[in-house]
Amino acid sequence: MILGALWSIRTRLTAWYVSVLAILLLIFAVIVFIFQYITLTKQIVHDEMQDAVTVEGLLYFDGSGQLHLRQDYYSRPQSHLLVDRLMEVLDLNGAVLYRSDNLDCQTLGGALTPGEGDSSSNERIVRLRDGSRILTISHIHGMNGRDLVIRLGYSLRPLRDRMWQFVWLLGIALLVTILLAGTTGQWIANKAMSPIGLMTARAEGITANNLHDRLAVTNPRDELGALAAVFNHLLERLEQSFQQLHRFTADASHELRTPLASLRTVGEVALSEPRTAEQYRDAISSILEETQRLNQTIDSLLLLARAEAGNSEATSDDIALAPLVEEVTGMLSVLAEEKSIQLLLQGEMQSSFAVYGERSLLRIALINVLHNAIKFSPRGGIVRITLATNNTESLITVSDQGPGLREDEINSVFERFYRGRENSSSPGNGLGLSIVKLIVERLGGSARFDSVVESGASVVLRLPYNRRN
């Protein structure tokens, strides 16, 4: 199959097709040949039987008891030459009474076998000295009170010649058919495969720079159409993630530049003229604060990359949700207390529902969601954390009484570096919710804002049951 691997699909298809056809034709030819051979042989035996009966009437004893064959009935003398029968007549003792001249004194089958020509015609092939094969029959005939065994045979040479002719004919017909089939097969394969060639050429031309290009779908219902459609779908997703990456890189450099600019400006201003020690201290402190902001942005980006890479088997485990929710709530409760916000844990907090993944990542996701809710809640408000589970999934809902989201914001809040309308000044780097979304999606779940909530915002995290297999 090494050669096969080098051939193009269309050549391979044609080769397979032609081989199958050749084998079928060959089987057919062999069957026809055998059938023809048997039929013709039977015909010869039949002719010989008839001839034997004819000969019976032509045999006669002359006065000296010598057996003769009457040959004077030919209308034309040369007709005699047409008779190519070989004949031998023996009495039951095995003595040869008559032998045709063309046997040239050779016996047609040697000594008598018991019962020869009596119950059956004893068809057999006798080989003469010159190598020719004679299909011989025996026939018992009573004459003048004596039983004679008439042996009569025809040479098989004409049959052999005819069969050879037949084989040649079959061979040529086979060859022509296969050649024709091969050519048409190749043509059909070419025609069937030509869209692939077009697709290949088109796909080859698609690079990162023209990802918007698509393959032409000639017939969406056939296999190649489906292939092209799938390929186009792949291109679309690729293009999307490429754009996303592009936007992300741009956003990230912007986010990193902003603190850098502030670092630089603070430093430059501090050094632009002599200042008091207090002022220098202030500038350096400001620079340090800014480096922390920078560092947090980088940490968040790394966290995104880590979540993007998926849960690593080594650090993954079954995470019971209820204790985790409780733990996160406990950790952030001090922030809520500070704003007199009530944190209400509701739902199935006794549930043992668990998901399989990296606990530290899911914990960060929950912390981010709850932190957000506390951040946007008005002083004295209520934040509800509800855990609901069934056999297949669990829902963690975090609702606040804050300003809520506009319809058009519901999806964009999960985008990286997105900041709400008025709170571009609020602390945070706009990565929190995109980290949440990524982490939850990596666990096979989803994160969304409930759009039917009338006041405040409500985040719903759906986590499927995905325990370790």
Place this chain on the structure above:
Amino acid sequence: MDGRARILIIEDDRKLSAALVTGIEGAGYEVKAASSAEEGFFLVHRLQPDLILLDLTLPQRNGLDILQQLRQEGADVRVLILTSHNTIEDRVAGLKTGADDYMGKPFSFPELIARIEALLRRVLPASPRRLTIGDLDLDSASRSAWRNGQKLDLTAREFDLLFYLSKNRGRTVSREMLARDVWQETSRYTPIDNVIDVQMARLRKKVDDPFRVKLLQTIRGIGFCLQEP
């Protein structure tokens, strides 16, 4: 030799190296810096330092190679890795090769000093049962604190925080250190910083506000410090 512990810094970033030399010398150690692996090796054998601050990404040679060779030679020296390769896997690789501690860049300088001290002390001191800073008294067994003899009403977390600050009296404690040592958080992110700040404000309200002498100080851009003024 003047009995001060000797520290060798192997770090190719000259700016960082120079700042570290100044800072660590200021903390009372004898410091030398090497900017390449070869120079580092030479100095290790000449100075016989007590502790090495080792960068992992050095020109020509990986810091882990140096560490491995040092450990093969059986050098009795503490090694603290400083690196920007800061994943858990890097950490494990570093500690497996024979590092005593591992800090990711950027690190907080007060924390670096704290770790250096801890490494040089070799034997961890037992956590003191009672601590006294000025008129502030802490008892770790009963988890109670008093100022001026007056018992302070602290939550568990507030006590832990105050106790940690008191153990590090006079030393600046960064938010990273608090997140890790008091909150036991493995990574630092925006919400935990908020939690620390709020918790600190609440602690200050209880420990300092009612009294004339203020013990808790915020060092802007660095962290917090508990000391008598």
